[in-house]
Amino acid sequence: MHPQFIEGVKRCVPADRYFDDPLATLAFGTDASFYRLIPKLVLRVESEAEVTQLLMLANQYKVALTFRAAGTSLSGQAVTDSVLLVLGENWQQHQIDGLGDKIRLAPGVIGAQANKWLAPYGRKIGPDPASINTCKIGGIVANNASGMCCGTAQNSFNTLAAMRVVLVDGTVLDTEDAENVAAFRESHAPLLSQLASLARQCRANPELSEKIRHKYRLKNTMGFSLNALTEFTDPIDILIHLMVGSEGCLGFISRVTYHTVPEHPYKATALWVFPDIISCCEAVTLLKTAPVSAVELLDRRSLRSVQAKPGLPEWVASLSDGAAALLIESRAATAAVLAEQLGTITRLLAGFTTEQRVDFSTDPKVYEQLWAIRKGTFPAVGAVRKTGTTVIIEDVTFPLARLAEGVQALQQLFDRYHYHEAIIFGHALEGNLHFVFTQGFDEPAQIARYEAFMQEVAQLVAVEFGGALKAEHGTGRNMAPFVELEWGSEAYLLMWQLKKLLDPNTILNPDVVLSQDKNIHLKHLKSLPATHDLVDKCIECGFCEPVCPSRKLTLTPRQRIVVQREISRLTASNESAAVLETLKADYEYQGNASCAACGMCSTACPVGINTGALTQQLRAISNKSYQGIAGLASRHFRLLTAVAKTGLRVGHFSHRLLGKVTPFWHQAMPLANTTPINTTRPNQAPGNNAVTTDQKGKPVIYFSSCSNRVMGPMAGSADNRSLQQVSASLLAKAGYQLIIPEGLANQCCGMPFQSKGQFAAQATQLQQLNAWLLHHSQNGAIPIFSDASPCSLTVKGKLDPRLNVYDSIDFIREYVLPTLRIQKQITPIALHISCSARQLGQADTLHALVAACTEHVILPEGITCCGFAGDKGFFLPELNASALSGLAAQVSECSRGVSSSRTCEIGLSRHSGIEYQHLLYLVDSISSSG
Incomplete structure (x- = not known):
């Protein structure tokens, strides 16, 4: 790579977004396809100005560039062995x-996020790819992605209203800026003239024009969009x-404006x-x-691949070998119109x-179960494949x-x-x-x-049937030899003319869409060696990435997993x-220490x-020498929590005394929980216990987490009661007595040990x-109240x-809230749904509970796991800071926030x-007994 190019890049991109080490180039160089190329350099770009400078440098020194959005591409269009430009976080703007x-x-912007913004208007973007929860607008447009309901009428090509694009010479064209367009027409007159000329030649060629019209009557992303030449006359368009x-x-597409489409609220599926x-x-x-919005075909093999899935009809397993199914969905603006549409469809069939x-059902449970059949087919093949093989999903149109x-x-x-596992849908x-x-x-x-198989597929689809070898997944390097x-x-040849016209030095994603190498689809094939049975089924699709706190x-x-x-x-x-050795050493921080292990x-x-x-398994290996200490801690857990309380007291004292000398101590650090937690038995008055309960209430065993027993509210809190006091107060209003059995101080769900790979201590x-709860609940006769979602998740099923x-969230919803009178607030309240609450299936419940308390629930976008991860927020604060980097601006109008995990709240x-x-x-602060 040209030294002056590297020098120019370093002046343009800060060092913390410049990656050329083995770990980063390997990790960032992976997309969802079955190809692997390792880039020489990865740059995380954060602005159009950076992209412009990099394009100019690359064009000057003839260095190949590839752009990457989410990396969910399936055809090898987002990998390179040259320079990879990855979109950073500063590309989230919308209007x-x-x-x-x-x-x-x-x-x-992630596609699903765009639809969330549009939901209040009853609108959505046209494209609806299966990866919409992960893929980004840049990739959706650049691949002309479509999806289950989109068809051809609502894809990016047909719903495009305007675009802002950076050309290879660094020029920016913004079609919504009249002055910019006028200047571009003048500065790039030769380019526009040649585009107009190619369009005229194309339209004057009846055979070619008819071929283009035929190809785009089908769903087709094979090659460049030649229909631009037949459907438009203005060279800007x-x-x-x-x-x-x-x-x-x-x-490089730096902004796109879509015409949106209706998102009808009433739907039914059969x-x-x-x-x-x-x-x-x-x-x-x-x-x-x-009047259908989607019709999905599933052959018998695809139905067989999911027939054992829980909740599916038993008859799926007994279908005949030749059977085939249609999943049919209809949507409408009103219930009456929907009913009329369903009648029409039923009569047709x-x-x-x-x-x-x-039959057609409007019950969400029924149609979600039916869609689970369709959506489960691809993962079902991936889950049963032999370790070391990859899953290939091809995409054709007949x-x-x-x-x-x-x-x-x-x-x-x-x-x-002999692809006996292959399925069609x-x-x-x-x-x-x-x-x-x-x-x-x-x-x-x-x-x-x-x-040999792909040669026959190409001949079959493209020649014998006159179809398209790529309908919506993009050509990539996978189908470039067959264009x-x-x-x-x-x-x-016309496509090559367009490529040379817009990229004269062929530096933009070479060998993608068009390639002179007829074997490019057989090169750089990805190896998926076994590494651990916990992750060997990974297909490297990238769907996990948007929810990861690191x-x-x-x-x-x-x-x-790639590393x-x-x-x-x-x-x-x-x-x-x-x-x-470099990979192992760098992984210790990049992969191990900075993983929240939250399971999101x-x-x-x-x-x-x-x-x-x-x-956690890797930590078990690296932390093996600490097993003895972990075992000792688990056997003397009361002492461990006492030491933690002392640490909080000392920390607060030191901070008050020394101030900025203790930078990791901040205003949100909790005070030590000083509330006496005396033991009680059913129908026994707690005496002088500060955790007061109604002795006549229905008994509930209180399993208070170790974090809540150790930590009280932060200094200066608006409500300085401990969570134990608040829980007792709230449940008493509903007629429950919280029972605090003897020995609570020794109890822990084991999560602190599990997160560090100390599985023996966790099991202890x-x-x-288990024994403690059985004894004090009278073998399960008395229900148990767990006050921390992480602990509830840890013990679930164990x-x-x-x-x-x-x-606590489920108990409040089911048994407490219905008995209370709530004085609903008008001020906005911020809600954080912790990773454990999400995995417990409590997201909707939490939102509904907060909505019962306030007129305005603020659920920040892009915040999943907070990254505090038990104690990592104390010792690796950058993980927490990174995961919550977009939080403050989104909750600025709120006076308080709620969650269900004490460490997350810090x-x-x-x-x-x-x-x-x-x-x-x-809930306790705004409620009274009903």
Whole structure:
């Protein structure tokens, strides 16, 4: 790489966003495809000005650049062995026009977030890819992504209102700025003239024009968007529509404005199973003009892949071998219109014989269960694949009239090449089929099988059926060798003309979309070596990344797995010992220490992988020498909590005395909990106990967490009572007496030990807690109240099934709130749903409880796990600060915040500027007995 290019880059990009070390380039160089290239340099860019300078430098020194948004690309369009530009966090801007008819979005906005902003207007963006909870607008536009309901009418190409784009020479074109457009027309007149000329030539060529119209009547992302040349005459419009689906090969999209589409609130879903694929596809043809929003086809193999999934109808397992299903959804603005639409659809399909069917239902539980069948197919294949193989999902379009033939032809190819696990599903109304199969690349024979198979697929789809080899996943390097086969030489040469016109030095994402290398799809194939059975099923899709608290600081779960796989590969191969040692050393902080191990990644992972569990296993190895100390601590837990209280007292005293000399001590640090917690028995008055209860109330065993027993409120708190006092007060209003049995001070769920990989000490604590709870609850006869969501999650499923353990949030919702009179507040209240509460399924419950207390609930965007992670907030404060970096600005109008974990509340209070306390404080302060 040219030294002067490197010098220029270092002047442009700060050192903390410049990565050239083995760990960072490996981790950032991974996307969701089955290709692996290691970039020489990774730059995290935060502004259009930086991108402009980098493009100019790269163009000057002929250095290849690749742009990366979320890295959910499946066709190899976001990997490079040159320079990778990754979008940083400063690309989140949005602006909604009028009543939501348009939305202006920066490329770093996640698609689902854009829809959340539009939801109050009853609108959404047109594209709805399956990865919408992870993929970003830059990638959605650059790949012309579509989805289940989007079809062709609502994709980015057809809903584009305006664009701001940076060309390879560093020029910015903003089509919403009249002065900018006028200046661009003058400065780039030759470029615009050539675009206009190519468009005229294209329209004057009847055969080529008809081919383009045919290709885009189908769902098609193969090659560049040649329909820009046939559908527009103004070269400015041509230019920005060429950017759609260009996969970063023609310029950098720094902003896009969409025409939005309606998001109808009323919907119903049905599942019809037909005895064969022919009748199934005949039904699809009839539904093409029906009032449906989605029609998803599932072949028998895909249904078989999910038939054991809990909650699915038992009859799925007994369907005939030739069966095929349609998942049909209809949406409407009103219930009456929906009912009319459902009648129309049912009448259209009345003549078809079905093996099984679930009729249209508006019940959310029913239609969510039906969609779970469709959404579970891809992960189901990934979950059962042989370790070391990858999951490949291809994406083709057949003309709708020949859809049944296409399905049958693909199934025959699967059998011929022994892909017996392969499944077919897809967006039937568009003739768009996804087929999923597993593939190893470790041996030449495996690669040869894949090569022969793909050659036949290409011939079948593109030539015999006149379809599209890529419907919505983008061409990438996966299909670049087949663009000419599908489009023909004339159109293919036209695409190369456009590439050379907009990227004369071919520095933008070379070998993607167009490549002179006819074997590029067989090179740089990703190896997925075994590393640990906890994560070996990872398909590196990246769905976990938006919920990870360390994503802005160090590594994401996907990146941790990628690095661990490489460490395992290098260890097994005895290759590159120096690189191996560097990876191991750098991983200690980047991967191990800075992992919150919160498990949030499992909630977003298609196959449920908890990378935090891997981190705990690695810590068990590195912390092995501390097992004795951990065991001692678990046996003398009362002493450990007493020492912690003393530490808090000393810390506060030192801070008052020395001030800034103790920088890690801050205003949100808790005081030691000084509330006497005396033991009580059912119907026994607590005497002089400061935790007062109603002795006549229904008994509830109080399992107060060690964190809540040690920590009181922060200094100067608006409510300086301990959580034990608040809990007793609130439950007494509902007629309950909190029972505090003898020996509580020795009890712990074991989570502090588990997070550090001290599993023996954790097991000791759980066994002790189990016996203690059984004894004092009279073998489960008395319910148990747990006052911390992390503890409730830790013990879930691990205690004697006779025990009835209620997390405080669930107990309040079910037994307390219905009995209270609430004086609802009008001031906005900030809500943080902790990672443990989310994993307990309490997100909606928490939101509903806070909504019962205030007119305005503020749930900050982009905040998942707070990153405090037990005690990491004390010893690794940068993780907490990074995870909550966007918090303060979003809660500035709030006077208080609520959560359900004491340690989380410390970090939340510190980084928000307001005090966070357990939800029980809020409910108790505004309630009275009903």
